[in-house]
Amino acid sequence: MAGLFGTDGIRGRANTFPITCEIAVKTGRAVGNFVRKNQDQFLIIGRDTRVSGHMLEAALAAGASSAGVEVRLAGVIPTPGVAYLCSCLKGAGAGIVISASHNPYYDNGIKIFRKGGIKLTDAQEEEIESRILNDQDDVSQKNIGKISIISDSLDKYAAFLLSRFPIRKPQGPGENPLKLIIDASNGAASKIGRMVFGSGLFDPLYIFDQPNGCNINEKCGSQHTDTLKKRVIEEKADAGLAFDGDADRLIAVDETGKEISGDQILAICAKYAKKKGSLKNNTLVSTIMSNIGLTETLDSLGIRHLKSDVGDRKVLEEMMRSGAVIGGEDSGHMIFLEDHTTGDGILSALKLLEIMMTAKKPLSELASIMTVYPMVLINVEVDASRPDFKSIPPIAKTIDQVEEKLSGRGRVLIRYSGTQPLLRVMVEGPDQDQTLAYCEKICQSIRENIA
Known part of the structure; x- marks a missing residue:
């Protein structure tokens, strides 16, 4: 059976391995036992707006409850909101976020924080993964944890965010608040965004903040800023702010409509x-x-x-x-x-x-303090064996040729995806067309030799 954890938790298409109810129950149970082993009282579960979130929330909560651990549901909340709750609520031993970040609605994922709101170490991931895949967690009929709701989770998180902003009003007489366009990606930022940016400190206008379970990240958010750029220019805004589905990313747009x-x-x-x-x-x-x-x-x-x-x-x-x-x-x-x-x-x-x-x-x-070099990133589908591409002479020769031509004015970076059978080829250089040609040349060599 394939491993579960990638570069950021467990992720895949909802209702297919590994994002199934069965795996979610086992994950909840494993994390519940992790909490109990560390003698903490409860774990927190939050989610983004995907339609599959309720299903996975129920399964994770049931698994943790069966391990005899209390579960507190935070509802729809950004990933960092769960991390914050893990750090501020006494007795919290872990937090689980149900989200696939910037992926389409039909994907979902499970991210785990340990006590204090910090992501798991490699060793802790390996321990939990082993327990999930090998059914190592027994349940006791004597101890069943209760499941409750944190009714003020967003209030706590919004108060925390605003406490980190030191300016309480526009500085100087006659100054107007910054005019902002907020793109919530129809995700977890949809409600909290209004609570924070609508607090009287700014002049906000909101777009893509009406989630329906299936429109998260759909032609919006940090991965798709075309509409945001257009609205910034139309509204003569000072900036546009785009978040991804679970609001742990930010991409900005300046007053000219240029992505930052x-x-x-x-x-x-x-x-x-x-x-x-x-x-x-x-x-x-x-x-x-x-x-x-x-x-x-x-x-x-x-x-x-x-x-x-x-x-x-x-x-x-x-x-x-x-x-x-x-x-x-x-x-x-x-x-x-x-x-x-x-x-x-x-x-x-x-x-x-x-x-x-x-x-x-x-x-x-x-x-303007930073010059952005043209960057081209192309994903090449490869087989699951993940051979060492550097040891394949035709590929190595092509990479060397490109690096020699760049001659210190750019770079080549190639790595395997942590979650998919893809080889990611990235080339930077001083000219967009030339950089694209170099990247395509390397990708073609990979397709001919290992794809």
């Missing part, structure tokens, strides 16, 4: 933090997938740049190892470790808005 990537937001935040003297260890962490322009910008600012493997969990591990307090991914996952334990799209948005209001500069000007 996660790497650019990281650069803006790092520069601001260094100026304030709050960039601990003068370090920012991103992943190996970050744009080469981020490295150049940080070098020019005199900021140390560390790179982790892909995934916000890996970013967090490197941040904790190095003592960094800001890190993230170009995809929009950003971690502000002095404020939260995990990536949080809404918190990231508030950080960006704080800088705009304090600097009194438009987002386009703030983002």
Whole structure:
């Protein structure tokens, strides 16, 4: 039987392995026993707006309850909201989020936080996976946990987010609040977005905040910003903010309608933090997938740049190892470790808005500190054996040829997907057409030799 955990929890098509009721019950039971073993009182379950969320919530809760552990349901809430509840509610031993992030509605997933709102270690994932796949968790007829609802989960989370925003009104006489377009991706940000951005601090307009169970991420959100760009220009807004289905990512749009990537937001935040003297260890962490322009910008600012493997969990591990307090991914996952334990799209948005209001500069000007190199990413379907592509002479030769032609003005990065039978080929270079041609050349070599 295949393994369960990928780069960010368990994920797949709902009602097919591994996202089935049977696996969800076993997962709930395994996490319940994990909580009980650590002598904590309860676990928290939250979900996004997918139609399959109720089904999986019921199965996970039943499994945990059968392990004799209390379950508290947080309802529809962003992934980082569950992490926050895990850190602030006394007795919480774990949190489970039912979400497939930016994927279509027919997918779903199971993400797990341990006590304190931190994602599981590799060893803890392996232990829980073994228990699920090998039916290692017995149940006792004597102990059955009760299931209850956290009625104020969003109130607690909204209060936390607003407590991290230091500005209570526009600065200076005659200044108007920032006009914002909020794209909630018909996901978990739909309600909390109104609670935070509609708190009187901003002038917001909301789009894609009417979830129906099947429209999450559908031509909207952090992966699809065309409508947001158009509305920003039409409404003459100061910025557009796009979240993904579980609201742990942020992609912004400036006042000209140009998309601002996660790497650019990281650069803006790092520069601001260094100026304030709050960039601990003068370090920012991103992943190996970050744009080469981020490295150049940080070098020019005199900021140390560390790179982790892909995934916000890996970013967090490197941040904790190095003592960094800001890190993230170009995809929009950003971690502000002095404020939260995990990536949080809404918190990231508030950080960006704080800088705009304090600097009194438009987002386009703030983002201009970083030159974004053209980047082409192509996924090539391969067989499940995952051969070492570097040891296949024709592929290795093609990669060497491309790297030689780039000659320090770009880079090649190739890696297997953590969740799908795909080889991800990424090429950066100074020219878009040339970069695309180089990437397609490598992909063709892969198709001819291992695909």
